[in-house]
Amino acid sequence: MKTVRVWFRKTGTARFISHLDLNRCMARAIHKAKIPLWYTEGFNPHAFLTFALPLSLGISGERESMDMKLEDNALSDAELMERMNAGLPPDIRVYAVTEPVMKPGQITAASYRISLEVENMDAEQAAGRIAELFRSETLVVSKHTKSGWSDFDLAPYLGNIEVSAAKTTVEISSVLPAGSSLNINPTLLTDAVGKYLHLEFYAKIRRTCLYGESQKIFE
């Protein structure tokens, strides 16, 4: 039995597939690919599929990963990739298979690119206003927690944020706490923009990378 880490992109229409549905999609693709999964030997045998960090509905992922346990003497990485891709929707693409280095539990941060198409202001001006907003001493938004909605101050987490204007969009890139202890959904940033600047926009969000302690790239 060996564990492999399958790296994939989830973009385009696939970003509208929920985490639960992604799980089923992957399981079906693995089944179709006849990948020799390792099953538990209990009363109700099942396979292990472990996703590094669930992705919210609507957000694309460019470097997502899923771990699976294979029987020994399994097929080559290239073959595994090819067969998986044949069973996945076109907007989910496996692009690498590696041996896991870090555990998903070690993830502490994720980087995001947010592309804002602002409707009621030109991009240059909006970028300036947004950058200024993100420099505020406090930036309180509503965050959904287990015990309901509560106020949450984003300001301490915006030290590394970059805001720039492109042709028609405002580009924001940010590294936010992620993982089991503190997870900040990037939509909180766009919520803040809507709430304080009264801008109307369409946001496209991509998760580009995951990190462990001291900014080490999740591998």
Add this chain to the structure above:
Amino acid sequence: MISKTIEKLLSKVQKPGRYVGGELNSVIKSKEDVEIRFAFCFPDIYEVGMSHLGMKILYSQLNTVPYIWCERVFAPWADMEEQMRRCQVPLYALESGDSLADFDIIGFTLQYELSYTNILNMLDLAGVPLKACDRHSLSRLVVAGGPCACNPEPLADFFDLFFIGEGEEVDLEVLALYREFKKKGGTKQNFLQAAAQIPGVYVPSLYTVEYREDGTIREMRPQCGAPKTVKKRLMPDLDKSYFPDRFVVPAIEIVHDRAVAEVLRGCIRGCRFCQAGFLYRPFREKSVDVINKQCFDLCENTGYDEISLSSLSTSDYSDIYGLLDKLHTWTPEQKIGVSLPSLRVDNFSTELMSKIKSVRRSGLTFAPEAGTQRLRDVINKNVTEEELLKTVNTAFAGGWTTIKLYFMIGLPTETMEDVEGIANLGQAVVDAFYSNPDKPKGRSVKVSVSTASFVPKPFTPFQWEPQDTMEMLREKQRHLVRTVKTRKIELSWHDAETSFLEAVFARGDRRLGAVLLKAWENGCKMDGWKDFFSLSKWLEQFRACGIDPEFYANRRRSPDEVLPWDHLDYGVTKSFLIEEWKRARENRTTPNCREKCSACGAACFKGGICVENR
């Protein structure tokens, strides 16, 4: 591919995965390379429509033709509809993202009467004029097929053409004719007249209806050379009939999320309430090898780990053990489960049970349909209490503890005694569990009794019968609740109101088109969903149109009345249905097609059991 405008709406709706397409095996063609663009529309939400086998068959088949691109369209849920209307996004097809209005042919499948308002809503969402007479060009031809096309009259105002019977051949013939007309720039009117000459095609605008003073039909008169009766189309040899080797695999969970093999069409049984049992005659089976190959291909190409052997009555398949054995040569090793959706009380055995159980256990459901032997004889459900008890005992001994039983209330000649019989039969199953020495130890039994309200349907021996009034149905439901004495029985029932509306439209005529239009204008849609259905709103529309719904639902017809569907021919003769109606009133059963041919008329198709038996 969906456009950016559409994407922008998706952040504001529930389950956006319904609206994006991009699934494994969906067919993308280039619109420049095709001559006919066909929109296959299912008038309900994605999860429901994507579960429908007929759509999968025709979608794949049409796309095998190089000059046709068939795409899928579903009804949006209310939240998405609101966004689309607010942002003026037309209803679009999932493959190209193009508006429904850009299509040559817009085809609906008619699965249940309560989806009719959704049809109007979908056309309107794309800005397609609702009435056939307001659409003048050859493009945006609106067509339909499916079981409810057996009485399409309530929809006659809105559709240009109906396919009667099975679609595999007639669809392609009509599309080939359409291609000719499109090439030479023919008119819609000329096309429709030519199409009406193709067997199985019904063009409603070519028929005029005259009514009598009492509201019944005097005559349906064909015009412009249209045939007096339109005979359904049928695939006589299912082994040679097209079946897809792959399904579009939805990325979000749908109602029936599995591979589906069609093992047979039709039914040998002849239950007198069952429209499907008459519409799909004669009974035709695929051979074991063909089914096995189709199951194998589907699993290979989709990744599904469950196959459902689908049909009206799969355990009637003559070589069911041979089929299961054949499937078992490869399914367990590939961790694929086989399930039978419909089981009969009288041919369920330990052997069958062990074969379905070997991979994964599915629930056990049986349909005695009526509570007493007398009423089961009336409806020709040839199942006895002894058989049911023997069957559940087999199941209990095999470890099952949950049994579902389906019944109908409001069947013709039903008395309160028959209603009590439902509770008694449920009780007998519970008692059988406790007196079974081989029952699973330390577990309790649960018997789910679910009752639907009987809806008389066209092309059945009960097509002349009145439906019980809603008050009578409710009284029977209350009586059933009073009669059940144990908590081991869990009761559920369909509400009488939706069954009433279903009964109105099932046997309706063209005058209902006005009501349908008005109902849609006043916000009726998704009538099959509890969250939306409002009978009081519907009754308002009937009043406003001066139409009495009870005329359609609760009136006893005389056998010589001209029925709105009399110009359609499904093979089964009216004289046979009248004879069956008579036998029902005499509590007399009719043998099934395998035991003895009852000369229903379906032999005219020269296929299946009608030929094998001679």
